[in-house]
Amino acid sequence: MTRSHRVMHRLIWPALALIVALGFTLALVKRPPPDPPPAAEQKPAEQRS
Amino acid sequence: MSVGFRAVQWNRDKLIYDAILIAAVAVFLTAFTLIYWRLHPPKSTADAIDIWIRATGTAAFLMLTVILSIGPLARLSLRFLPLLYNRRHFGVLTFLVAATHAWLMVEWFMELNAVPDLIAEMTNMESYGKFIGFPFKALGLAALLVLFLMAATSHDFWLAFLRPPVWKALHMALYIAYGLVVMHVALGIMQYERTLLIPLMLILGFGIVAGLHVITGSRGLHIERGVALTPEGWIAAGPPLSIPDKAARIVAAPGGERIAVFRDGNEVGAVTNLCAHQNGPLGEGRIIDGCITCPWHGYQYRLADGCAPPPFTERLATYRVRLRDGIIEVDPRPLPPGTPAAIKIA
Numbered sequence: 026m027t028r029s030h031r032v033m034h035r036l037i038w039p040a041l042a043l044i045v046a047l048g049f050t051l052a053l054v055k056r057p058p059p060d061p062p063p064a065a066e067q068k069p070a071e072q073r074s
Numbered sequence: 075m076s077v078g079f080r081a082v083q084w085n086r087d088k089l090i091y092d093a094i095l096i097a098a099v100a101v102f103l104t105a106f107t108l109i110y111w112r113l114h115p116p117k118s119t120a121d122a123i124d125i126w127i128r129a130t131g132t133a134a135f136l137m138l139t140v141i142l143s144i145g146p147l148a149r150l151s152l153r154f155l156p157l158l159y160n161r162r163h164f165g166v167l168t169f170l171v172a173a174t175h176a177w178l179m180v181e182w183f184m185e186l187n188a189v190p191d192l193i194a195e196m197t198n199m200e201s202y203g204k205f206i207g208f209p210f211k212a213l214g215l216a217a218l219l220v221l222f223l224m225a226a227t228s229h230d231f232w233l234a235f236l237r238p239p240v241w242k243a244l245h246m247a248l249y250i251a252y253g254l255v256v257m258h259v260a261l262g263i264m265q266y267e268r269t270l271l272i273p274l275m276l277i278l279g280f281g282i283v284a285g286l287h288v289i290t291g292s293r294g295l296h297i298e299r300g301v302a303l304t305p306e307g308w309i310a311a312g313p314p315l316s317i318p319d320k321a322a323r324i325v326a327a328p329g330g331e332r333i334a335v336f337r338d339g340n341e342v343g344a345v346t347n348l349c350a351h352q353n354g355p356l357g358e359g360r361i362i363d364g365c366i367t368c369p370w371h372g373y374q375y376r377l378a379d380g381c382a383p384p385p386f387t388e389r390l391a392t393y394r395v396r397l398r399d400g401i402i403e404v405d406p407r408p409l410p411p412g413t414p415a416a417i418k419i420a
Contacts, residue, residue, distance in 0.1 A: 026353055028330040030242055035291040037249055042284040045253045049276060052260035055206050059268050 091160040095167060099137070103129050123182045128263075130175035132275075135259065137168040138252055139279040146286035148369070149293070149358070155369055162228045165248075169225040172218050179211070210262035213254045220251035238353045249287075256280050297326050308396070308403040311335045314342060314419050317402065322366075324357035327406035332357065333393055335404055336366055336377055343377040343416025344393035344404045350375075351388070379414040392416075 026034070106129040116122040141164050147154040183192040192211075201207050224245055226232075233241045256276055264272045302310045309325050317323045317337040324347055325333050332347035334357030345366065347357045354370035361367065365374035365383060375382055380390035389411035393404050397419055409415055 026242070026355065027239055027348060028332075030239070030246075030353070031291070031294065033243070033246065034287065037246065038284055038287040038291060041249055041253050042280075042288070045256050045280055045284075048257050049260050049273075049280075051205060052257070052264060053273060056265045057206070 088160050088163070091156075092163050095164060099133060099167065099171065102133050102136075106132060120182055120185045123178055123185060127175060127178045127182060130171050130178060131259075131263075134168060134172040134175055135255060135275070135279065137164070137171060138248075138255060139283055141165055141168060142248065142252055142283045143286055146290040149290045149355075150286075152369070158370055159372075165221075166225045166228060169218075169221040172221055176214065176218055206261070206265065208261050210258050213258040213261065217251040217254040217258060220247050220254070224248055224251075233352065238348075238351070242353055252280070252283065294324075294332075297324055297332065301326050301328060303328070304398075304403060308405050309333070311344075311395075311402040311404055313400055314397065314402055317342070320361040322357040322359075324355075325404060333404055333406065334366075335395065335402060336361060338364070338377050340419050341377060341416050342395055342397075342402055342419055343380075344395050345375065345377075345380045346391045346393075346408065348390075349373050350382075350390060356390075378416045379412055381412045 107125055110125045110128065111122075114121075114125075116125060141161060144154060144157045144161055144164075148158045180189075180192070183189050195201075195209055196212060198209070201209055202212075224247070227236070227241070227244065236244065256279075259272065259276055264276070304310060307328075309327070311317065311323055311325050314337060317335060320336075320338055322334040322336040325335060327333055332355075333344050334347045335342065335344045336357075338361045345356065347355055349356050349368040349370065351368065351371055351373045354368045354373075356366055356368055356375075359367045359369040361377065362374070364376070366377055367374050373382065373388065374386075375388070375390050380392040382388040391408040391411050392413050392415040393406065393408060394415050395405075395417055396403050397417065402419075
């Protein structure tokens with residue numbers, strides 16, 4: 026690899042790692058809560074009947 | 075090595091490499107589909123397509139992870155060099171698996187008569203301003219376009235046409251594509267699937283690839299920092315016998331470019347560290363059959379003058395060397411490619 030490619034490598038990977046780590050963490054923390062279990066969904070239907 | 079262009083220069087090693095590669099991908103896709111099918115039996119054709127979408131997506135991510143690990147692993151240990159030899163076929167196959175993943179996704183929407191939903195999702199400009207809710211398929215599509223560009227320009231014709239420095243710079247876009255793929259999964263399936271396997275796969279995959287690249291990137295820094303020049307501006311490479319026989323010591327010129335100082339018995343010569351093929355690190359190769367042999371793809375050059383043996387025509391820049399006070403010294407000003415410059419030592 027030429028010197029400029031080595032320099033590019035040394036700059037790209039730490040920057041990419043930082044951006045992806047930040048994006049991944051945000052995506053993990055901010056994901057919506059799981060769907061309620063099916064039993065809880067049936068309750069209003071039972072009440073309606 | 076080649077004296078002309080052919081679509082693919084098949085040989086026994088490449089055929090074995092490709093056969094193992096295709097078999098491994100087929101086994102993975104089959105195993106993934108069978109296991110998932112058993113755990114979550116599909117109730118419709120769309121469900122079945124969904125399983126294949128997951129299988130091809132996982133395969134493409136893992137293949138990309140392996141491809142990006144091969145380069146730094148080969149720098150850390152010569153045992154991984156055979157994997158590097160035919161990496162371009164690995165890359166083309168990864169593009170094909172990723173393209174199948176995208177095609178199956180379109181097929182899934184067609185099966186549900188919901189293609190307008192797909193178009194609406196991709197063209198809703200408002201959602202591009204959100205983080206959660208960002209059209210993650212656009213990230214996958216962008217990564218797929220990069221993979222297509224890499225696969226389309228992987229042939230040696232494009233390497234020769236663009237020249238190695240431009241070609242290498244272009245192919246670094248694969249790193250960005252990998253980041254896009256990680257975010258495609260993180261903002262896509264990871265948002266509505268609660269399994270731990272998906273975050274674990276992303277953390278391990280990206281962590282290994284990024285870690286390997288950061289480690290190998292910092293490894294060669296001492297070579298560039300430790301430039302020892304004589305008063306006349308020559309580089310001291312050390313006593314002749316400190317250079318391993320049929321191998322090289324890499325030294326850095328004042329500008330930072332590297333020079334490989336090889337010793338073959340009592341002959342010492344210096345050539346650029348850049349292979350004429352793909353700028354591979356010649357100084358990490360060995361002298362085989364009397365020729366400097368690039369560790370990446372086996373391109374060969376004579377130590378005496380940096381020329382590839384006939385009928386090949388590649389030539390390397392050489393450097394003047396001399397033995398002074400028991401130390402091999404190298405003039406960091408390159409000679410025209412193919413200039414004889416090696417010396418015999420007592």
